[in-house]
Structures are given as structure tokens and as C-alpha cells.
Amino acid sequence: MRFSIYRYNPDVDAKPYMQDFDVELHEEDHMLLDALLRIKELDDTLSLRKSCREGVCGSDAMNINGKNGLACITKLADLEEPIVLRPMPGLPVIRDLIVDMTQFFEHYNSVKPYLINHDPLPETERLQSPEDRAKLDGMYECILCGACTTSCPSFWWNPDKFVGPSGLMQANRFIMDSRDQATEERLENLEDPYRLYRCHNIMNCVEVCPKKLNPNAAIANIKDLKIARAKDKKPAKKIFGIKVG
Amino acid sequence: MLIELLTDKYPGMRFWLTQRLTALVMAVYLVLVILLFVIVQPKDFDAWRAFVAPIWFKLATILFFASVSTHAWLGVRDVLRDYVFHQGLRAYLQIVVDVLLVFYFVWLSFILWNI
Structure with missing residues (x-):
């Protein structure tokens, strides 16, 4: 061959x-x-x-x-x-x-890929309902091989700024975790114009993922959540520099 | 409030959301105008004039073109941020596009107001 x-x-x-x-x-x-x-x-x-x-x-x-x-x-x-x-x-x-995967893992670390929960440590596990657990399906399976992130042009152009599909899916994995208490901080952590919003939905990540996962759906979910949470907040005072209230 | 997302507290979301909102305006306008075309079917110059003359049509068209311009501005801004790394060149290209978009918008408003 x-x-x-x-x-x-x-x-x-x-x-x-x-x-x-x-x-x-x-x-x-x-x-x-x-x-x-x-x-x-x-x-x-x-x-x-x-x-x-x-x-x-x-x-x-x-x-x-x-x-x-x-x-x-x-x-x-x-x-x-x-x-x-x-x-x-x-x-x-x-x-x-x-x-050299250093940059890839720096982005991974930047989304704090671990459970943040300030409640006292329970004697046994922190329990989840089967429904809440099911929300992590399609994300927890990620093996961090880097195939998705390194096939993403947005990552090629801005490797130091754009978190990339893998890191963003990990962010969403913890945002969706019912046991995690840092949702607001996690969403704010991705508000920079580059970290999340360089994704233009070309779906190379979905095409190459060897585990058949969908980082693009995870990225869309983060944006949807930002919108859903903003609906409950107080009205804004300034829009594009113009006072509105 | 959704409008909160357009403030400078959301430096990433405000542009992303603006692009989606302008796309929505464009989609609604296009569907309505195409439907109107099918219903009214203006056949000659006078019929065309009568079709675009109402003030609500002009205002809707201005809103549509404002959306197109904003959408294009953000789209080009995204492309320049992705591909042009020289800050001076990026700023120059952005200004050229911005001036063109403003020119087109003023030109269109002028045309509409002279009907």
C-alpha cells in the first residue's frame, strides 16, 4: 500500500x-x-x-x-x-x-473544565436526575483529540483568541451540568468578541469529529442561553452609546 | 430584557445579535414585497410608481436597506477580523467599505424620496 x-x-x-x-x-x-x-x-x-x-x-x-x-x-x-x-x-x-497541543489545552483550561459547586461536599456523590444527566450526552464523550479545533479556519486565523469547537463544547458541557453553579461566570467568560463569536457555523468540526459529536450545536446552545438569560434582566440604559432610559 | 444584549456589556453578543436581527428584518421585508408583487403585479411605469409611492412602503424600504447596510458592515467586519491582521490595512479597508455603505444608503434614500 x-x-x-x-x-x-x-x-x-x-x-x-x-x-x-x-x-x-x-x-x-x-x-x-x-x-x-x-x-x-x-x-x-x-x-x-x-x-x-x-x-x-x-x-x-x-x-x-x-x-x-x-x-x-x-x-x-x-x-x-x-x-x-x-x-x-x-x-x-x-x-x-x-x-504541539499547548495552545489547544490552554483554551481547554480557560473554560474551567471542571465542576464548580460551592455547596458543602456531600458524603456520597452529587446526584443528578436521569433527565439532567441526559443533557450531557453528546458532549462528555469528547476525547480531546483536537481534530475539530484544528480543522476550524477560525482557529487557524486566531489560534490564540478563538477557543475553538472542542473548548467551547467543554464549556457547554459544564454550563449544562445541573450540579454546576458557575453558569453566569462561564457565559461571561465567553463574551469577548473572539472567544466564542469567531464561529461562523461552517461545521468542519461536525464533519471530522471521530466520536460523531456536534460541537456546532453546543456553540449554538451557548448563544441561545445568553439570549434566554438576558430576557430576565433589567432593561438597558445605553445602546451603541445612545441613552434609551 | 433582550435589548440588554445590544449594550457594550456584551461586546461579542451585540454584534452577533444585531446581524441576526437585521437578517430577520430583511427576510420579513423580502417575503412581504414578493407577496405584494404577486398580488399587485405592476405592469407599466405608472403602476410601478404607484406601487412604491406610499409612505409606508418607502419607510419599510429604508428600514430594509438600513438592515442590509448594517448586516453588510458586520459581515465585512468579521471577514476583515478573520483575514487581515495588519491593523492599518484593516482599518483602511473597513473605512472604504463603511463610506461605500453610507453612500449607497444616502443614494437610495434620495431615490426613494424623489418618487
């Missing part, structure tokens, strides 16, 4: 280049990750991240024939040859298919 793989070792290479491989696959090699490990037998300098090899850890996200995905759950039979593999776009390359 033929491959064309992005290679870059900053210690040796002046600039990145594409390297072709023709690799003999074994009968048991079904997934792209299997093929990559065969290639590593030919050339052990090829660098990539991997761990669980079953689509749970999110380590082996990469750009596969132009579309982000996880190598471990991408079937070789579904790919056209030569299979072109590149690191995820929009993040600095550390080496070959490995990118």
Missing part, C-alpha cells in the same frame, strides 16, 4: 518534506494505525503519538487524505491511495506527525 507522509525533524531538516512509502501489509492490518506501525518497522525515525489504539485516548489524531481523523479507527479499506498523512493543521509541528 502506498503512503505519502509528512516528515520534519527540526534538528536535522531545514524544512518539511513528503516521503513516499510502499509497505507490504499483513492480513491482520485493518486500520491506518496498523499500517503506520508497519512503516515504523521500515523506518523507525517516523514519529507519531498513539496509545489505546481503539479511539478512546485521542492521541493519534492526524490529517488523513486532507481530513482530520484518528488513525486507529480509520479503516484502510476506506482510503484512497496514495494515503497522504500530515500533522493536524494550525498547530506547531514538533516532529513528523506530532503537533
